[in-house]
Amino acid sequence: MTIAITQATGPEHTRIYAYGAARGENAVPNDDLVGPIDSSDEWIRQRTGIVTRTRADADTNAIDLASAAAAEAIERSGIAPELIDAVIVATISNPKQTPSVSAIVADRVGANPAAAYDVNAACAGFAYGIAQADALIRAGAAHYAVVVGAEKLSDVVDPTDRSISFLLGDGAGAAVVGPSEYAGIGPTVWGSDGSKADAVGMNHTLVEFRDGLAPWPTLRQEGPTVFRWAVWEMVKVARQALEAAGIEASDLAAFVPHQANMRIIDEFAKQLKLPDTVVIGRDIETTGNTSAASIPLATHRLLEEHPELSGGLALQIGFGAGLVFGAQVVVLP
Numbered sequence: 288m289t290i291a292i293t294q295a296t297g298p299e300h301t302r303i304y305a306y307g308a309a310r311g312e313n314a315v316p317n318d319d320l321v322g323p324i325d326s327s328d329e330w331i332r333q334r335t336g337i338v339t340r341t342r343a344d345a346d347t348n349a350i351d352l353a354s355a356a357a358a359e360a361i362e363r364s365g366i367a368p369e370l371i372d373a374v375i376v377a378t379i380s381n382p383k384q385t386p387s388v389s390a391i392v393a394d395r396v397g398a399n400p401a402a403a404y405d406v407n408a409a410c411a412g413f414a415y416g417i418a419q420a421d422a423l424i425r426a427g428a429a430h431y432a433v434v435v436g437a438e439k440l441s442d443v444v445d446p447t448d449r450s451i452s453f454l455l456g457d458g459a460g461a462a463v464v465g466p467s468e469y470a471g472i473g474p475t476v477w478g479s480d481g482s483k484a485d486a487v488g489m490n491h492t493l494v495e496f497r498d499g500l501a502p503w504p505t506l507r508q509e510g511p512t513v514f515r516w517a518v519w520e521m522v523k524v525a526r527q528a529l530e531a532a533g534i535e536a537s538d539l540a541a542f543v544p545h546q547a548n549m550r551i552i553d554e555f556a557k558q559l560k561l562p563d564t565v566v567i568g569r570d571i572e573t574t575g576n577t578s579a580a581s582i583p584l585a586t587h588r589l590l591e592e593h594p595e596l597s598g599g600l601a602l603q604i605g606f607g608a609g610l611v612f613g614a615q616v617v618v619l620p
């Protein structure tokens with residue numbers, strides 16, 4: 288007969304305790320980028336809503352940005368760093384393929400020896416990380432988790448690329464997740480479509496670069512393809528996340544979509560029929576698209592500018608390279 292072993296279980300509910308943020312040190316205006324792509328400040332503003340994007344100093348990397356954001360989230364949460372036993376960093380900007388960003392961040396913020404791992408889900412990474420932190424805690428695999436989205440995309444931009452480079456910024460956003468008396472993180476609607484892997488991602492491999500067969504790999508996208516997919520398919524995912532949480536769009540206090548393009552954000556708001564009372568994250572205007580960092584950065588800013596949102600419901604949805612997507616409703620701390 289099999290000897291019975293103990294299986295872990297955790298608390299019934301989880302919630303987000305606090306957010307933290309770190310942006311690249313420099314505001315880079317459109318005019319600094321338009322020359323090599325034969326574009327204009329006006330075109331970029333009209334087609335994307337971006338006025339400036341934040342980019343980090345040469346000697347600041349994704350680990351630095353992630354550590355700063357995580358440290359602020361932990362400080363604001365009131366949870367002692369040594370009680371954090373899971374650190375999840377969503378990123379496509381690890382300076383090295385290994386070791387992970389997360390293990391170094393865990394050590395730097397005082398959470399050593401927390402379980403630590405990176406998630407590669409591009410612009411859906413933060414929503415994936417929240418899904419995992421919620422599940423790990425409710426399963427008893429962790430007590431308190433820090434979820435970070437961190438990117439230094441300026442290292443993988445080609446100044447002559449018209450498809451994506453001018454959209455991208457650097458930054459990190461973080462959230463502390465822990466046990467709760469009430470349901471603070473709704474069911475996650477997530478998935479992927481690898482048949483569209485070529486729609487957005489790196490244009491070359493590191494091996495091709497090493498062998499002199501290609502220049503330094505940088506990001507590229509089929510803009511209109513991704514735009515249409517985001518507008519048509521992601522609105523359905525957003526609706527599913529509302530339905531899974533058992534709420535209507537009119538119950539939301541805030542909507543925080545991935546900051547990919549202001550026109551996509553406006554189209555979401557229209558199709559979801561968001562009432563004017565719903566505050567919408569529009570951090571893209573001054574931060575640009577920071578992939579995994581975009582949702583927590585936009586949420587952090589909303590809470591700074593509208594402290595009355597605290598305790599309200601926010602719908603967040605991330606989507607990007609993979610293709611991958613993830614959405615859930617959360618209660619704002």
Ligand SMILES: CC(C)(COP(=O)(O)OP(=O)(O)OC[C@H]1O[C@@H](n2cnc3c(N)ncnc32)[C@H](O)[C@@H]1OP(=O)(O)O)[C@@H](O)C(=O)NCCC(=O)NCCS
Pocket residue numbers: 324325326327330334335410449450451453487508509510511513514517547548551576578606607608
């Ligand atoms: C990249 C993006 C801003 C391009 O905008 P768009 O409106 O789709 O632009 P198009 O590619 O259809 O091009 C329209 C025109 O602008 C021109 N154009 C394209 N990129 C340009 C640029 N960077 N600067 C100036 N002109 C540009 C095109 O040549 C085209 O000119 P034409 O009408 O004379 O042929 C937009 O497609 C986008 O944001 N896509 C989705 C991004 C996203 O969600 N990514 C998620 C993963 S992070």
